[in-house]
Amino acid sequence: MKKYGLTLLATIFLLSSCANEDPQKEETAEEVSNENPSSFKEIGSLTIGGEGAAEISAYDEVSKKLFTVNNSDNNKIDVIDLSDPSNPKLIASIDLTPFNGASNSVATYNGKLAVALEATPNKQGLGKVVIFDTATYTVIKEISVGSLPDMVTFSPDGKYIMTANEGEPNSDYTVDPNGSISIIDVANNYSVTTLDFTSFSSQLSALTTAGFRIGKVGASFAADIEPEYVTISADSKTAWVTLQENNAVAKVDLVSKTISKIFPLGFKDYSKAENAIDVSDKDAIVTFSPWKVKGLFMPDAIANYSVNGVNYFITANEGDAREYGDYADVKRLSKLTLDPLAFPDATTLQAEAKMGRLNIITTMGDANNDGKYEELFAFGGRSFTIWNGDSGSLVFDSKNDLDKRSNDFGTYDDGRSDDKGSEPESVVVAKMGNKNILFVGLERADTVMIYDITNPAAPQYLQSIKTADAPEGLLFIPASKSPTKRSLVIVSSEGDGTIKIYQPELN
Template sequence: MSVKLLSMTSVIAIAATSATAEMNFNRSSSFATFANNVDPSAESSSEIISASADGMTLAYSDSPLGVVGFIDITDPTAPAAKGNINVGGEPTAVSIWGDVAMVGVNTSESYTAPSGMLKAYDIKSMSEVASCDLGGQPDSTAIAPDGSFITIAIENERDEDAGDGRTGQLPAGYVVTLEIADGLPVCDSMVKVDVTGLADISPEDPEPEFVDVNAAGEIVVTLQENNHIVVLNKDGDILNHFSAGAVDLDGIDATDERAALVFNESQMGRLREPDGVQWIDGDHFAIANEGDMDGGARGWTIFNKDGSEVFEAGNSFEYAIIQSGHYPDKRSDAKGAEPEGMEFATFNGTPYVFILAERASMVGVYDVTDPSAPVLKQMLPSGIAPEGAIAIPSRGLFVTANEADLVEDGGVRSHVMIYEYQDAPASYPQLTSAGADQLIGWGAISGMVAGDDGMVYAVNDSFYGYQPTIFAIDTNVQPAQITSALPVTRGGHAAQKLDMEGITRDGEGGFWVASEGRTDRMVPHGLYHVNSMGEITEEVALPAELLAVEKRFGFEGVTLIGNTLWMAVQREWGDDPENHVKLVAYSLESKEWGAVLYPKASPDTGWVGLSEIVAHDGFVYVVERDNQIGEAAKIKMVYRIPADQMVPAALGSELPVVTKEAVRDLIPDLKSNNGYVVDKVEGLAIFDDGTAWVSTDNDGVDDSSGETFFWSIGQL
C-alpha cells in the first residue's frame, strides 16, 4: 500500500499548532551511565530500559560492557547509581516483572551460528535466578500485562557486510514465548513460532525486530527488513499478518549532497521497515518506521490489527524536528531522522504515544485519544541516539535510554534521561521556527546581535557551508520564534567559503559579519558587509601583520563601537602571550587595524577561548568558555571590559592588556535544563535596555544531541 502525504502547508500548520499546545512533560534529571562503571573511562551505553513494579528502580541494557545497569530513582530529580550485573554476553533487551529483570542475551559466535539466552535476575539481591536457552540471537522482549508470559523476538540478524548486505542470510529468525510462574520464566514451556513464508521480502529469512503484548495476550511483532507485521497469540497461532506498506514522500531532503537544509525533494514508495511497535488498545498498534535496509519512511503509523491503516504521520514528525533545530542533515540524507523506539502509556486518562527519533535525538509526544487523528503535544530533547523508553504513569515519569557514548572523542557520554508529567509549561524547545510562513530549517547558531522591538539576528556557522543564513528571532514570544531566514549571497548565489561566527548591525539596515578562517579548508579570515537583502557588498581581508601570526582559531564575534569594528579572536595566535588573546579593531573610516590583549583563564583540560563580543552602555561584554562537556565543564562565563580601555595599539607593537569583571556564570543556567552541560555557548545579544539573551551552538546535530538553548539572563 502507498500513502500520499499532507501538503506542506498542512504539515507546517500542524507543527505550528503543536508548538502552542499545552505541554506537560519536562526533563527533571539525567544519569550518565559511566557512573555505574568500575572504570568510568570505559565505553558504556544505555539502550533498552525497564522499571521495577514500584517504579523506583530502572534497569538498562549496556551492550559495550556486557552488563545490565541499575539506577535508583526514588528521587527522580537525583538518580543514583546501583551498579551493574555482568550477563555473560551482549544484553539486547530487558523487561522487569515485579523485582525480576528478564534479559535477552546474545551469545552468538557468528551471524551464521546465532545463539542466545533469556536470563533472569533478582534486582534486590542482584543475583541470577533463571537461565533459558533460546536457540538464537534475541532482540526485543515483552512481558504480557498480566505477567503470565514473556515473548522474545529472535532476530538472527543479517551481516550487513556480507554480499550486498541484504536479507536472505540464513538461519531465519523466529518468535518465542515462555510462561512465567512465581515471577520466573519457565524454560521448558518455550514455544517457538515459525514466521517464515509470510513476507513478500525474503520470506525464507524473517528478522523479527520488536514485540509487544496487549491485555488480551495478543503479540504483535515487526519483521523490519522484511517490511512485515505479524499478530499471534502466546500459543504460537498466527492470527494475522500483512505488509507494513510504503509511503510517498514530498518536501524532504533526500540527497547526500550538501551541508544545507533544503527540503524540496520527493521519494515514492518508501518502505516503512518498522522497528518499534506498541499496542495502543486491544485493536490498534503503532509502529516507528526506521527504514533500516531499503526504507526511509521517516514517520510512524497506526494500524488496526486486521491490517487496515488508521493513521500515517508522513513527514509531519520530521517537520516538527526540523522546526526544533534537530534535523540531522549530515547523517540523514536517505533516511531522515529515523524513528526507531517508542513507548505507549496513559497519564491522567490521556493515552500517549512517544516516538523516538534516533538521529535527531528527540521524542515526539502524541495524544492518541483518537487513533485516527493523533495530536502532537510536544517535542522532548533527549541524549544522543535515544534507543529505548519506559513510562511509569504511577509516578508521572517517562524515561529515555540514549545509546551513543562518545568517550573516545572526549564528547558526550551515554545518558538515561528522566521526565516528569507536570502542570507546567514546556521548558523545551527554547527556540523554534514553528509558526513561520514557510518551513525553516536551522541549526549551528553562532553569533548574535540585538535589533529593535525584541528582535535578535543570528548567523549559522560553516556546518551549513552551502547555506550561510541570517535568522531573525522574535524574543517577544515563548519559545522564541525564528520568523525569517535571509540567505547570505555573493553575486546572487549562496556565498561560499564563509564560517560566520559573529554579526553586528551596521546602523543602515545591514550587517557586518565576522568569518573565522580555516586555511586547511581554504576559508579565509575576514569581515563581510552584508546589505538588508543578504548580498555581500564589501569584503575586508586581514592585514599582513595578522596573517603572519594567524591560526585556525579566528574571529568569534564582532561588535561596532562608533566607527570601529571589534572582533574577538578565539584563542592565542602566534605572537600572543600564553592565556591572552587579541581583541582586534578595524576602523571603518581610516581602514587601520589595531588590537588589545584580553587575559583569559588557564584551562585545566582542553582549551579556553572567546566566543562572542558585544558593546553596550560603556562596556564590552565577552563570552569566555572552555570546550568541556558535562561535569568536566568549568568555564562558561560572561565578562565585561570598560569601554575606555578599548584603545587599540598598532599591530606588531606591545599591546595593552584590558581588565575584566565577571558578570554571569552560565553553568547554573545550563544545568537548569536538567540534561548535561553543553559545550558551545556562542551567542550573546544585548538590547538597549540591557536585557541580554544567550544561545548555544548545537554543532548541526553532528555528535550532538541537537539541543539549542536560547534564554534571557535578564538586564545587565
C-alpha cells in the first residue's frame, strides 16, 4: 500500500453489494424505508491512533464488533465494541506480528474475520490471509495467496474469500511479481486458486488501443498488472476487480474460477467544459476550466449493483503513479518538452498559474519517441463512474461534480489541484427503502458524498458529510445488520486514526 493512495476500503461482503440483495433479503428494504438517505449526521467518534491508523474497517454482526486495520504503531487489528454506536469503545487488539506480515485489509462474515497481510520485509513475497474467530480472536486458518494482497472480501454467500494481489515491484524493479487474484474456497478447507493475467498478453495491442495502460519497465505483461480492489455480485457468481495502474477492470467468473474479460476504461477529455478542472496549486484560487489534457480513470475502489436484471459496477477514479525507488512515471508539465505543432502556446500553458504544476504521465503522449509530447495524460478521473457490468461500457460519469461540490462545501484542497483534486478513493452502494444509494469517499477533501443512483444513467446528488483526516475506509451497515436497527455509515480515516459513525434521520 501507498500512504493516502492505497486501496482502500475493504468492506464486508454485503457493503458493496447490498444494493442488489436477493429476494430473501427484501426485509432490509422494509426496515429502512422510513430513513432519509440525504440526512446522515454524526452520532459517534473514536480515535484509535495517529497517521496510518483506522485505514480499513469491517463490521461483524454476530459479535457487534468493528475490526480496524491499525498500522500507526504496532502491526495490529483494533477491536471496537459497536453495540452502542454513539459510544464506540476500543476493547482489544489482535497482534499480527507473529504472522510475519503487514495488514492491508479486513473483511467479515458470520463470525469470521479475514485479514490480508503482505509479506515482510520484502512485500514481493507471497502474502497470506489469516482467518480469526471474531469472538475469541483465535486463528481458524492461515492461507497463502499471491504477492501483496491489498484487499480482501467475502462473497455474499460466504462461500468464497477473494483477494486482489497487487504484486508491486521492489525499489529498483529487479523483482516484479505477477499481479494476481486469489479465490479461496471456504467449504473446501480454504483451498486456493490464484489467477494471473498471462493469458491476456496476446491482447495487448487491442487493449492499449482501448485505453489500457502497460508500464515500460515491467518484467512482463502479467507482472505489470496490479489488481487493487474487488467487488462481488449478489449471487456470488461474478466479481469485478480494479487494475488501477493499468486503467482497467477485470471480470472474474467465480463458478469456473477464471478471469473472463479485461475492460480498458479509456480516457476522460478535460478539454470539455463539463469536465473542467482546477490544475494549479499555485494560482491562489480555485477555478474550474477546460484544459488540453486527458485523464486516465485509474480507479481504486469498486462496488456493484443491479437494476432490472442489468449488472453495473461503480468506480472511484482516484489515479495512481508508479513510483519505486529512482523510477517514477510522473513529472510536472513545466518540466516536459511539448511538441510545438500540437502546443503552439506551450510557454503560456507551462506557467505555474496555468498547467505548469499539473502532474503528467511521462510514459504516454510521445508517440514518436522524439522527446516532445504531442498529447498530455493526467492521473485519475476526479469522479465516480457507473459502467455496464457485462460490456464494460460507460453509463454515467460524474464529470467534475465531486470537485465542484467539495469546493462549495468548503472542503476542497487547492493544494491538490495539481495532482488528483479531491481524490475519490472509495465507493459503497446500499439499498435504502426502494432506492439505491451511493457513498463516495474523497480522501483529499475529507468528505463523503451521497447520491441516489436508482437510475444508473442519471444519479442525483443528496448530501455531503464532513469526515476526519484522509478517509480511507467506507462502510455501510444496513438496518437489518445494525446494532440499533438503524442504518449506519462508518468512515475510517488514516490521516488521524479516527473512526466516525453517521446515522440518517427518519422521514
